[in-house]
Amino acid sequence: MRAYPRPLARLIEELEKLPGIGPKSAQRLALHLLHASMEDTTALAETIREVKEKIGTCPRCFNYAEGDLCGLCVEAGRDEDLLCVVGDARDLMAMERAGGYRGRYHVLQGLISPMDGIGPDSLRIAELVERTREVGFREVILATNPTVEGDATAMYVAGLLKPLGVKVTRIALGLPVGGDLDYADAVTISRSVEGRREM
Amino acid sequence: MRAYPRPLARLIEELEKLPGIGPKSAQRLALHLLHASMEDTTALAETIREVKEKIGTCPRCFNYAEGDLCGLCVEAGRDEDLLCVVGDARDLMAMERAGGYRGRYHVLQGLISPMDGIGPDSLRIAELVERTREVGFREVILATNPTVEGDATAMYVAGLLKPLGVKVTRIALGLPVGGDLDYADAVTISRSVEGRREM
Numbered sequence: 001m002r003a004y005p006r007p008l009a010r011l012i013e014e015l016e017k018l019p020g021i022g023p024k025s026a027q028r029l030a031l032h033l034l035h036a037s038m039e040d041t042t043a044l045a046e047t048i049r050e051v052k053e054k055i056g057t058c059p060r061c062f063n064y065a066e067g068d069l070c071g072l073c074v075e076a077g078r079d080e081d082l083l084c085v086v087g088d089a090r091d092l093m094a095m096e097r098a099g100g101y102r103g104r105y106h107v108l109q110g111l112i113s114p115m116d117g118i119g120p121d122s123l124r125i126a127e128l129v130e131r132t133r134e135v136g137f138r139e140v141i142l143a144t145n146p147t148v149e150g151d152a153t154a155m156y157v158a159g160l161l162k163p164l165g166v167k168v169t170r171i172a173l174g175l176p177v178g179g180d181l182d183y184a185d186a187v188t189i190s191r192s193v194e195g196r197r198e199m
Numbered sequence: 200m201r202a203y204p205r206p207l208a209r210l211i212e213e214l215e216k217l218p219g220i221g222p223k224s225a226q227r228l229a230l231h232l233l234h235a236s237m238e239d240t241t242a243l244a245e246t247i248r249e250v251k252e253k254i255g256t257c258p259r260c261f262n263y264a265e266g267d268l269c270g271l272c273v274e275a276g277r278d279e280d281l282l283c284v285v286g287d288a289r290d291l292m293a294m295e296r297a298g299g300y301r302g303r304y305h306v307l308q309g310l311i312s313p314m315d316g317i318g319p320d321s322l323r324i325a326e327l328v329e330r331t332r333e334v335g336f337r338e339v340i341l342a343t344n345p346t347v348e349g350d351a352t353a354m355y356v357a358g359l360l361k362p363l364g365v366k367v368t369r370i371a372l373g374l375p376v377g378g379d380l381d382y383a384d385a386v387t388i389s390r391s392v393e394g395r396r397e398m
Contacts, residue, residue: 004263004288004292005253005254005263005264005265005266005269005270006265007246007249007250007253007254007265008250008254008263008265010246010249011246011247011249011250014239014242014243014246015243017239018228018231018232019227019228019231020224020227020228021228025219027289027292028218028219029217029218029219029220030250031288031289032217032218033217033247033250033251034250034251034254034263038251040213040216041247041248041251042248043213044213044214044247045244045247045248047206047209047210047213048210048232048240048243048244049240049241049244050206050209050210051206051207051210051229051232051233052232052233052237052240054204054206055204055206055207055233064203064204064207064233065204066204066205066206066207067204070204071204089203089230090226090230093203093226
């Protein structure tokens with residue numbers, strides 16, 4: 001790699017460390033940044049620094065927050081008696097993008113995964129139990145991903161919340177909208193039949 | 200997009216401006232940067248700044264350079280009488296990665312493309328002619344891409360260099376190594392037959 005001068009080679013190396021960025025993309029990004037306006041690159045470098053400095057965790061729901069409580073915890077007009085439990089902030093964003101849900105959230109900051117050494121104590125489950133005890137939600141919707149880890153986490157959490165007398169639900173499994181029975185996997189089809197509803 | 204606090208949303212926006220980075224990748228990169236060590240993000244921000252400050256253009260071959268001449272122009276043991284002309288620094292890198300070529304380079308910084316308003320005067324062609332006149336290369340290899348723009352540029356450059364009495368060659372067109380006749384396009388096959396060599 002003699003052909004690129006050192007600072008450029010170093011930038012390519014730094015970019016290659018990012019997830020989903022291979023050598024080709026790193027090279028393209030580095031050359032783009034080299035040719036971009038000073039204004040744009042400064043903005044990028046600044047926002048990276050700002051994110052590290054200003055973004056913390058919401059002490060109530062454990063979503064990302066700037067300052068104290070996150071935007072969703074302070075937003076007025078949301079149903080205070082309804083809680084949606086998600087694995088991470090990305091899942092929360094997906095729920096918000098979908099719209100429709102207007103209650104509060106709780107971010108577990110991960111899913112139980114013994115293979116990766118993540119047990120219940122690594123997650124915000126104790127805080128969820130405490131919060132549920134305090135607020136006394138009408139319903140807690142477990143919206144962790146329908147994966148082995150997500151299901152295990154939901155089972156575990158449900159076991160802790162039910163004794164508190166709260167209604168605990170799990171998001172529905174079935175065919176995606178616009179899906180095709182012929183292309184769906186057997187497990188999804190079985191779940192979709194199990195979860196059938198009267199019309 | 201209420202769910203992400205402002206600095207995070209801003210970083211996602213900045214990342215989306217980069218080539219090949221869509222909304223999903225930008226989100227993933229931003230969250231990665233948020234969770235990365237302060238050391239790593241500082242290194243990234245620093246290298247971006249450094250590249251903008253330190254990288255210039257080699258006054259001889261117009262490759263990227265740190266300081267004055269680029270690493271390839273000052274590298275000892277290269278054939279001074281052989282010149283390879285490429286469209287941009289990425290093509291130069293590809294040649295270097297392939298190995299085998301041990302002469303000097305000249306980077307045109309683009310290809311003739313009337314559709315994009317790029318004429319010969321926008322490129323480093325005058326400098327190439329001047330350099331060829333001064334050095335008197337044994338051979339100039341035109342290694343611009345085998346595209347409409349690359350071919351046009353090679354034709355144009357050859358027309359200027361031949362009158363100087365220098366041998367001008369074009370890289371071979373044909374089937375890629377490991378290729379399959381059945382999958383090759385007709386033009387490539389024709390060129391590969393035209394360019395056949397005695398065994």
